[in-house]
Amino acid sequence: MNEIIRCTRCLLPNTLKQMTFDEKGVCNHCLKYEKDFSNWDExxxxxxxxxxxxxxxxxxxxxxxxxxxxxxxxxxxxxxxxxxxxxxxxxxxxxxxxxxxxxxxxxxxxxxxxxxxxxxxxxxxxxxxxxxxxxxxxxxxxxxxxxxxxxxxxxxxxxxxxxxxxxxxxxxxxxxxxxxxxxxxxxxxxxxxxxxxxxxxxxxxxxxxxxxxxxxxxxxxxxxxxxxxxxxxxxxxxxxxxxxxxxxxxxxxxxxxxxxxxxxxxxxxxxxxxxxxxxxxxLHDIPFYRHTLKIPNIGKNTFRSSGLIRQGIISREDGLVQEKYDLENNEIPPELKSFLSKIGLTYEEYVHAVVSSDKSAxxxxxxxxxxxxxxxxxxx
Ligand SMILES: [Zn+2]
The missing domain is CATH 3.40.50.620 (HUPs)
Known part of the structure; x- marks a missing residue:
């Protein structure tokens, strides 16, 4: 957990593509949010x-x-x-x-x-x-x-x-x-x-x-x-x-x-x-689980918590506690298991499809x- 380099404002890790950080360690997603919405009251x-x-x-x-x-x-x-x-x-x-x-x-x-x-x-x-x-x-x-x-x-x-x-x-x-x-x-x-x-x-x-x-x-x-x-x-x-x-x-x-x-x-x-x-x-847990397979150091709540931190709804400290828990307890969602058995794919086939996929193709x-x-x- 300690070695993960994260944005100092939200929780996004540097394992995401196209991440940049300013001199205070704030990520480009937070800076963009600030640029777009910090004057919302006006x-x-x-x-x-x-x-x-x-x-x-x-x-x-x-x-x-x-x-x-x-x-x-x-x-x-x-x-x-x-x-x-x-x-x-x-x-x-x-x-x-x-x-x-x-x-x-x-x-x-x-x-x-x-x-x-x-x-x-x-x-x-x-x-x-x-x-x-x-x-x-x-x-x-x-x-x-x-x-x-x-x-x-x-x-x-x-x-x-x-x-x-x-x-x-x-x-x-x-x-x-x-x-x-x-x-x-x-x-x-x-x-x-x-x-x-x-x-x-x-x-x-x-x-x-x-x-x-x-x-x-x-x-x-x-x-x-x-x-x-x-x-x-x-x-x-x-x-x-x-x-x-x-x-x-x-x-x-x-x-x-x-x-x-x-x-x-x-x-x-x-x-x-x-x-x-x-x-x-x-099937709502499946896309969040999918993210954890696709990108290193991502928990199922990383993106949502980061969004809520930017909006000022939760604190970064609370987000980090959840994050630590999620990373240590990343279990396969039960609905994924039943979904896969219904459509006739094994879990290994699913993981392979997720990891090797390139949507942009x-x-x-x-x-x-x-x-x-x-x-x-x-x-x-
Ligand atoms: Zn950030």
Missing amino acids: IKDRKRREFEQILEKAKKLNRPYDCLVPLSGGKDSTYALYLATRVYNLRTLSVTLDNGYLSNVAKDNIRNALAHCDTDHMYYHINKKNNEILFKKFVERTGDFCNACMREINYAIEFSSKGFHIPLIIKGSGRRVQYVSQIQELSSLNTPSYFHIVIKGSKVYHRFRHIARNRYKLEIQKVVGGVLDVAGIPRTFMMRFFPQHIGLYDYIYKPFNEITEILKLEMGWKDGGGEVEHLDCQ HISKIQKIAREFYHKFRKY
Whole structure:
């Protein structure tokens, strides 16, 4: 434990790629966070106004629904639904993807949320057996099935927003609360092209190719959105022509414990026995365990704890205690064992797939360039 060199502010170890430290030993991820969010108190009123302007514009378009909220039953999506319906009175459609791994806690939370607001709601249920074959293919080729699930969620968003002509998608996400999206060896594009390239030439292609439908059109829209962001042109500008996706925490931010209190009171939300992160997915421990296999000196909570330290929610000392415990007790999650036996892979095959995987091999060159450009120049 002592010999691990870590950022002096968060917990990230120097075994991550592209880590740099300043003269005080503070890592580039902490410095970026500080640069983007240290003046939050000064800009938060402006960000809230921007958010409200986007909602106003969506209302003015007078479509069947003002907005769509992807609802997983977790805290972030339920908070997005709460804001859309209870705070801003938007005509809201919410959509849930269930590929067989939506937890019972999440289903209860969804039922309760629907009873506490006036949204309409749709379930898109993908057959679990078929989905297992898809996940297996993703594990074999990329070491990770989460991208397949993320794409399915996005597909559900795409067809429902298209079907109802919905101008705005409000997601329970945001750069400030994304703990791994900036980590090079973990982040990947959840684009239709990535999905398409991974399953191409396999038996699941025929069954799932529609999930990557319209990929060129969708990716052009994404690039246009990115260019507008970089140029400082507001999201409202293109809303009339194609749906705009926003992450609510890019505009409105509260520490997660304040949010869960609101949700318990107002939306009948429950945390499933103290767990607040990713309680919506039955396989939720697997990606965190996967990180520990992929990168030396990473525990299952390293990224989340580091994010919470940056947000000032926990102290570095408390994070370190957890970290020490995690590194000494990194057991195989029970759900990984049962998942592997279901899809017919051994643990050794799984570890091999994770360790040898290179996701970037499945990303098209143009997308790599576009992503680097966007991350570099995006203003906050
Ligand atoms: Zn750091």
